[in-house]
Amino acid sequence: MRHAGHFVRLLALVAIAAVGFLFVRSQVIPKDFGVKGHYRLSAVSDEAAREPRHLGSEACAECHDDIAAEWTAGKHTTPQCENCHGPGLMHVKKVSDDSTAGYPDKILTQYENAINRGTGIHECRWCHLKTFERPSTLKSIASVEKHIALRKGTFTPDTKCTDCHNPHTAIAK
Amino acid sequence: MHHYITEGYVLPNQAHIYWTSMIVLYPYITGIVAGAFIISSLHHVFDKDELKPVSRFAMVMAFAFLLFATLPLLNHLGHPERALNIMFTPNVTSAMAGFGFIYSAYLFILAVEIWLVYRTDIVHLYNETKYPALKPVYWLLALGVLDISEEAKALDRRVMVVLAAIGIPAACGLHGYVGFIFGAIKANPWWASPLMPVIFLLSAIVSGVAMVMICYIVIHWVKGREINGECVTALIETAWYFLIIDVTLELLELINHAYMANEDWIILKELVTGKLFVSMFVIQILLGSVVPFLAMGAVVVFKQRAPAAVRNVIGVVCGVLLLAQVGAMRWNVVMGGQMFSKSLRGFLNFEIDIYGREGLIAAAVILCLPFVVIYVFSRLLPLWGSVETFPKEWMKERPPVRQPLKGYSKFTS
Amino acid sequence: MSRRRFLETVAKSGGQSFLFGSLFVNTALLKLPQAGADAKSRAEAEIGKGVIYGFVVDTTKCIGCGSCVRACRAENNVPDGYNRTWVEQYTFYPDGEVFVNSPNGGEDGFAEALPTRNRPSGAEQAPMRGFFVPKLCNHCIDTPCIQVCPVGASFKTDEGVVLVDHERCVGCGYCVQACPFGSRFIDPRSHTAGKCTWCHHRVTKGLLPACVVSCPADARIFGNVSDPESTISRILATNRVQVLKSYLGTRPRTRYIGLDSEVI
Known part of the structure; x- marks a missing residue:
């Protein structure tokens, strides 16, 4: 084909684009994508790594044993401490080792207000x-x-x- | 994303509308692409010679609009920087995942086809342009191969026909596919319908033909060039035929909803008679379908006996009405499907933004960009015909018949 | 026996007779599904495959306090104006009208009792019956949201929990459109899809989801359905359960006790 020079160049461009695409693709896809299904496997552990914020009434009872005793002896045991007082995580962090640094102020005040409510x-x-x-x-x-x-x-x-x-x-x- | 005022019971997460003007615009733009491409194919593949005056322009228009078809989507995405994930890790079960590949393939076919149509002109203009700065541009456009021998041209023609033949199903595929994105959502009774891809495709063709028709008549009026009567008649006829099938199916879809009267019809009925009344019955059906049907029908009946001026006015006016019809149809589908809640008990009062990322101004700007491309294209290559129609003032003068004698040339120039 | 299970059984047992001669009538096709086959096939599908989570909402027990909604918002830092779980209030009037309401997703409780309504005739009418329905992601087996995600950012874990990969989600909103239950939203802060995770970060640590812990009425039951001894398995074995919008064929894993036909 003597007169197909322009097609040869076109196909060369297409080939370069295709190879470039495949190369970039191979570089940007996470290594654990598609291991189990069509998703990034570590997204599961990312999600699981989140910190539970509701600690449960048992956790509250560790310090507030007087109120816990009163509560368990009373008639109002279906609602848990955190139902009215809000999640305990920030509170515990604050009073134990003050490791609340890094959390946005808005969230901290939100939790502080919650823990003091119930009145x-x-x-x-x-x-x-x-x-x-x-x-x-x-x-x-x-x-x-x-x-x-x-x-x-x-x-x-x-x-x-x-x-x-x-x-x-x-x-x- | 706004919190809209609601009526009745709307599911908490649906007090927001997630798809707005950009998702209306996206099928609108791809629709114009498909329609314009069909017009050019009617000439290139089906030898409808009446359409020859617009066949090149239609192809350029299809290309210009296709270039910006992804822009509304990118503008809409929460993470546009991750947009290529759709091609890096496409999910085979997703109706949307094919978009990247279908779009790229179609863009490639269209680009090569235009390139082949214009290749001879590119080489001519490379030799004849008056501006040295443009020479490398033409050289690049020709991919550095300046072979326009008869053999090369014959090869071009053969490839062109093959590409046009592939292009038609590709254009239908691209646009039918856009309809499928909506039609395959079983969660939304206003969208879920196997008719949706067909309706999207037909209305796409209508809008593309209308846009080509308006541009052809208006640009030729403004430039004071002669308007080809047969061509306008053929465009009106094409638009008319497709409009009839399109509107028939649109009505069929609505009537089917009403007649089946499923659980969801109670709310759909309120939707079409309430929030969508103006955009559906007034704009889409009365102004956008009935009026053009009658006006263009007159041209179809009287053919060349209709006075040229009347025919041209009908062409432009009906073209605008058809564009409004298709725009309203896109709006009614995309926005209508989100104006009621999946609780089937409540509505949202949607008001479109003027400013902002997905506002009306942004939409208008995106809709104008293809015309900028067409304008730039018209500076580089002839829009309507072959290189003979290209403005002479941008080309070198043809080599003078009388060759100056050697040694005297400096005096003649 | 659901149609799908029936067809699967047919395909398995009918394979041989098709192999040996499709001219003969396939007896498996004529066999009627037997009583208890559904429970059996469900057990076969879920028991012994490791942990598979399930969720039961007992609408007859819900008191509409909104504790679950508040706990969920705090636990998962759900943005204002969006809900991973919410509580709906249904009130029925003698003339057949139904009022459905979920002010702020039920987060502030349902303080206002619905007033008596005037009939068109002018006579007052008091509500006839009413109940609350908590809603959350159904974690469907055949999820439309994972089906439509173009980039593989929505997926199901081995335990049957439907999650979102916030690092790959492009924020197109297609999953929001595809979910028939309105369980998903686009988080205005991260611009990615947000949804109920059944508190995946808690349940993988042996804790119960925040909404389940906080429910004072035991209206929410969560557990491992592949363990026949678990509370949820016993509840599923002894109750008639329903799912939302079953006609869409998404096969939700969140099941409801005492669901009314007006609940959609």
Whole structure:
């Protein structure tokens, strides 16, 4: 083919592009990609390496053994410590060796606020406000105002459930 | 990503719309590619000689739009720097994974085809351009081979026909494939349909023909060149035929949803009669389908008896309406499918951004870029015909008939 | 016996008779599936293949407190406005209307009781019945999200957990579109797909998922379904369970007890 010079050059370009693509491809694909399936195998360990933030009530009891004893003896054992107080990881880190460095401030304040909560009426309402869909066996009130009026008390903006109830035992103070 | 105001019950993660203007634009651009390519193939492969005046331009237009088909996608991706993962580790079960390869293959076919069509002109202009700076450009475009002997040209022609023949299924594949990306999503009742690829392909052809038609008539008006009546008639006829099949299938799709009245029809009905009413019934069907059907139908019936001016006006006006029709169809599919929640109980009030990465301005800029490429192309190579139509002022004067005597040349120049 | 299992059984047992002469009627094709075959084939598929996780949501027990949603957000640092798990509230009225609600995914509880509604006639009507439904990723066996991921950034672990590789995800959002349950989202911070992992980082360390630990009503049960002695296996063996959108054929591993037909 004497007059096919331009096609030869074109095919050469295609060949260079194809080889270049295959070379780059071989360089950029992670070594563990496709070992088990069509994915990067170490993505599994990446995910598994994340630190659990909820430590469980047993972990809380290691230090707060007095409250834990009160809690286990009471009638309010289904919600765990961290349900109302938030995840314990940051708190434990802070009080044990202060290794919270490296975590963003926003997250730290978020957890600090959570661990100190459990004093308002907000947390109680999550479960104990009457809604139509809740089972009747669950002790619930239609509204805080009505509940207090029924108990001959006065409702002020500062009124908290914990004024009368012990949240750890669910027994009236 | 915005949090949109919702009505009814919307699943928490669906209070956001994840695919916006860029994903509307992407099938719109590839659609114009497919349609323009079909026009050029009708001439190159099927010997429709009426379309000869636009066949080169249509091919350049297809190429220019194809160059930017990936831009809306890259602009949309959360991690555009990882875009090539789609070719490095393509997942064979993904409808989207083929895109990189189908797109590259089609771009290659189109580029080679244009190259072969223009190769003779490139070599001519290499010899005749007035600007020395352009000489290396032409040399590069010719890949450094300046052989335009009859044998080389004959070989070019043979390869060209083969490529055009491969190009047609490739164009259909590329665009039918775009429809498949939506049609294969069983999670979304508004998308899941085997008709989706066919509808996407046909509306693609309609939009491509419309765009070629508008450009041909307007550019020739502006430049004061003669507009070929037969060519305009043939373009209108082509657009008309494809419009009929396209709209028939679009309506069939809708009627099928309504008639089957599955669980999802309750919300789809509210969708089409509510949020999509204007874009679907007014723009897509009334203005974009019925009006062009009647107006272009008149041209198809009267053929050359219709006055040229009327025919050209119909061509431009209907071209614009058809582009609006296809744009509205893309919008209705892509956005419509996200305006209701998969809870089938709620809607999102979607409002398109003006500014921003995926806003209207960005979309308009992307839509203009192919025309910049076409403009640059027209400075380098003749857009509409062979090298004879290329502006003479950019070419060296033809060698004078009378050769100056040796030794006197400095006085003659 | 599901259709798929039936066909698989047919393919296995019918292979020989097809080999020896397809002219004869294949007896396996005529055999009706026997009672208990589904449980048996499920056990065959999952028992003895190492740990395979499963999740059961008991909608009859959920009290709608939102503890799971809060725990999930804290445990997994879920961005505001998105949810890996959420709780839906369903309220039914005598005239057949159903109200579904999930304010902020149920994270702040369901403080407001739905008011009585006026009928078109003007008469008031009180709600008739209602319940809560917690939702999370179904970790489907035939996942549409992994199917559509163009780059192999979505995958299933050996334990059946569907995860995202945040280093390879391109953020195209195709998986978000393909998930029929709205379980996925694009995280606005990392620009990659986010989803429930069944707390893969906890369960691989022997802990329960955060939502399960925090549930005060035992409405969420997580465990190893390949161990016939596990709590979840016993619950699956003694309850009638349902999955969401079963007609889509994704075969969810998250199963529901007491699912109402209005829940989609």
